[in-house]
Amino acid sequence: MSKSRNSAFAALLAAGLVAGPALAEPLGIGREALPEEIAAWDVAVLPDGTGLREGSGDVETGDELFAEHCASCHGDFAEGLDSWPSLAGGAGSLNDPRPVKTIGSYWPYLSTVYDYVHRSMPFGNAQVLSVDDTYAITAFLLYSNGLVEDDFVLTHENFTDIAMPNAEGFYPDDRPETEYVQFSTEPCMTDCIPGAPEITKRAAELKVTPTEEDGTPAGTLPVISAAADAG
Amino acid sequence: MSTDNNDETRNPSRRRFLQSSAMAGAGLIAGAGAASAATPDPLITEVQDWASVFGDPVDAAPYGMPIHFEEHVVRRNVEWLTESTASSINFTPIHALEGTITPQGVAFERHHSGAIELSKPDYRLMINGLVDRPLVFTFEDLLRFPRAMTIAFCECAANGGMEWGGAQLEGVQFTQGMIHNMEYTGVMLRDLLAEAGVKPEGKWIYVEGHDASSNGRSLPLEKAMDDVMVAFFANGEALRKEHGYPVRLVVPGWEGNMWIKWLRRIGVYDQAVESREETSKYTDLMPDGRARKWTWVMDAKSVITSPSPQAPIRHGKGPLVITGLAWSGNGKIDRVDVSLDGGRNWQEARITGDARPKALTRFHLDIDWDGSELFLQSRAIDETGYVQPTKQALREIRGLNNVYHNNGIQTWWVKEDGEVENVEIA
Numbered sequence: 083m084s085k086s087r088n089s090a091f092a093a094l095l096a097a098g099l100v101a102g103p104a105l106a107e108p109l110g111i112g113r114e115a116l117p118e119e120i121a122a123w124d125v126a127v128l129p130d131g132t133g134l135r136e137g138s139g140d141v142e143t144g145d146e147l148f149a150e151h152c153a154s155c156h157g158d159f160a161e162g163l164d165s166w167p168s169l170a171g172g173a174g175s176l177n178d179p180r181p182v183k184t185i186g187s188y189w190p191y192l193s194t195v196y197d198y199v200h201r202s203m204p205f206g207n208a209q210v211l212s213v214d215d216t217y218a219i220t221a222f223l224l225y226s227n228g229l230v231e232d233d234f235v236l237t238h239e240n241f242t243d244i245a246m247p248n249a250e251g252f253y254p255d256d257r258p259e260t261e262y263v264q265f266s267t268e269p270c271m272t273d274c275i276p277g278a279p280e281i282t283k284r285a286a287e288l289k290v291t292p293t294e295e296d297g298t299p300a301g302t303l304p305v306i307s308a309a310a311d312a313g
Numbered sequence: 314m315s316t317d318n319n320d321e322t323r324n325p326s327r328r329r330f331l332q333s334s335a336m337a338g339a340g341l342i343a344g345a346g347a348a349s350a351a352t353p354d355p356l357i358t359e360v361q362d363w364a365s366v367f368g369d370p371v372d373a374a375p376y377g378m379p380i381h382f383e384e385h386v387v388r389r390n391v392e393w394l395t396e397s398t399a400s401s402i403n404f405t406p407i408h409a410l411e412g413t414i415t416p417q418g419v420a421f422e423r424h425h426s427g428a429i430e431l432s433k434p435d436y437r438l439m440i441n442g443l444v445d446r447p448l449v450f451t452f453e454d455l456l457r458f459p460r461a462m463t464i465a466f467c468e469c470a471a472n473g474g475m476e477w478g479g480a481q482l483e484g485v486q487f488t489q490g491m492i493h494n495m496e497y498t499g500v501m502l503r504d505l506l507a508e509a510g511v512k513p514e515g516k517w518i519y520v521e522g523h524d525a526s527s528n529g530r531s532l533p534l535e536k537a538m539d540d541v542m543v544a545f546f547a548n549g550e551a552l553r554k555e556h557g558y559p560v561r562l563v564v565p566g567w568e569g570n571m572w573i574k575w576l577r578r579i580g581v582y583d584q585a586v587e588s589r590e591e592t593s594k595y596t597d598l599m600p601d602g603r604a605r606k607w608t609w610v611m612d613a614k615s616v617i618t619s620p621s622p623q624a625p626i627r628h629g630k631g632p633l634v635i636t637g638l639a640w641s642g643n644g645k646i647d648r649v650d651v652s653l654d655g656g657r658n659w660q661e662a663r664i665t666g667d668a669r670p671k672a673l674t675r676f677h678l679d680i681d682w683d684g685s686e687l688f689l690q691s692r693a694i695d696e697t698g699y700v701q702p703t704k705q706a707l708r709e710i711r712g713l714n715n716v717y718h719n720n721g722i723q724t725w726w727v728k729e730d731g732e733v734e735n736v737e738i739a
Contacts, residue, residue: 111454124578128584128586165396177601198593202526202527206399206426265701274657283479285483286735292389303385303623303624
């Protein structure tokens with residue numbers, strides 16, 4: 083421990099900046115973040131509403147904003163165009179062979195909708211939506227998913243009243259109990275499966291892998307015994 | 314491509330000696346074949362240009378690229394997998410690599426809004442939230458913290474995800490290539506957090522990037538204080554742009570999505586943020602319609618990288634090197650077993666080099682191939698005693714729509730002509 087580290091730590095203690103038992107001793111590197119800087123970068127919204135800012139927006143305004151900023155990819159009704167993500171629909175499909183996972187059918191929290199749209203959409207032009215814009219678009223997405231009426235107004239005050247349909251649809255990783263126990267037994271080494279292997283699936287039949295001109299999978303190693311590419 | 318009866322002529326076994334000599338004498342091969350040659354090889358008997366005149370001067374390539382003969386060893390993407398190449402994936406050519414360190418230039422990329430260009434002067438890192446002192450660091454600041462090193466694999470949670478429903482893509486680059494393994498130098502996240510002073514009620518950290526997608530993820534404080542690194546160097550030099558230059562998070566053993574690139578902010582909270590990347594994405598749908606969340610660890614996994622569909626056997630019968638990779642997010646690889654008959658019988662492969670915790674590990678098995686068809690499989694066992702499961706064993710628990718975390722055993726069907734296919738077997 084150098085003297086300078088000790089003195090830096092002592093200075094922090096003296097200034098009352100280190101509360102309680104410190105985990106390790108600071109080096110005095112970096113400078114304090116200003117409120118404006120934190121406000122600019124910490125825009126995360128947590129499920130309990132932490133991080134929401136004052137504002138509001140209604141479905142109709144959201145519909146207009148969606149048409150302007152979002153519908154070219156996600157469709158007029160948030161149903162998704164081409165292969166762009168569907169934001170609405172798919173309710174009750176989560177046990178289907180091909181589930182449709184959308185905000186309405188799958189997402190657990192409305193906070194994530196607000197937060198993600200505000201920070202990362204529109205795709206290719208993110209962080210252009212105001213707080214009120216984002217409330218309005220979030221209201222429109224609730225409406226598109228059949229979760230509110232068309233006169234609904236979403237605000238920072240009623241935000242956490244909204245319960246998403248799949249709020250209870252998730253549970254923390256349980257592999258230690260459901261898989262690790264089963265998979266951690268001494269494995270068979272000899273005569274483990276009777277009979278000869280029978281092929282049930284062949285990727286070659288799907289023909290969806292990029293290929294070289296000769297039809298082999300892209301990146302196939304060149305034939306060493308053939309003449310090298312003069313390049 | 315030809316794997317026809319020329320293979321016979323290059324067979325090095327003594328039983329084929331006379332036959333090979335006869336065919337070589339007939340001029341069917343030139344310059345190949347270790348066993349015998351009836352006519353002298355002009356590559357030896359004639360002076361070659363490279364043995365006589367100059368090669369490139371030392372000022373030809375201040376930063377060199379691989380020789381053009383290796384131009385097949387590149388990242389590749391599969392267009393139909395995603396709607397936009399700015400939020401997409403490409404694949405490491407693991408079929409052509411050896412050892413464990415991934416050359417950065419071919420190490421896979423996964424972006425959600427493209428690979429951004431962020432200079433060191435423009436770089437800022439913020440720590441805020443439930444801390445005693447919210448902080449801003451410049452890149453110069455970060456270079457003054459005590460440094461640490463680690464070697465770790467970064468495997469995309471979706472690696473092999475297209476194969477949940479069956480054998481789909483042809484080549485280990487495509488089925489297991491969302492992975493790289495580098496030697497990182499940086500500072501331990503716990504040292505940065507100590508600088509800000511985490512309050513007792515701070516239980517989670519939220520990490521996000523400078524890019525438009527932000528890729529924000531929540532980590533429990535225990536992991537943050539354990540082995541998570543804020544890295545500046547990879548494989549000896551600065552991170553590549555596409556890998557997060559100048560600063561990324563390294564989260565040993567955990568799904569690649571959490572290795573936040575272009576790291577911008579570390580927020581300390583009393584609960585998880587439950588961001589888009591840990592609700593809509595990186596949650597794993599189960600048969601009852603509910604989904605696992607926070608499946609952070611990547612389980613023990615392995616794959617034979619050669620032979621594989623992009624690395625067929627063209628040298629005929631006889632000695633054959635089976636080479637592959639094994640790794641586990643739960644610790645070191647203890648053992649890798651290889652089967653030649655689709656899991657009926659197994660033999661222990663050799664671990665070549667070091668088996669490091671949460672890092673790619675190379676294995677080899679040398680066999681004498683008799684030219685008959687093989688159903689090659691590899692099975693990793695890590696230090697916890699976990700044995701890599703079959704795809705079927707995983708599906709019996711998880712169904713077909715998990716999307717992520719497919720660590721099932723891969724089968725390669727080696728045909729008599731040496732071609733190799735991605736298959737599933739019963």
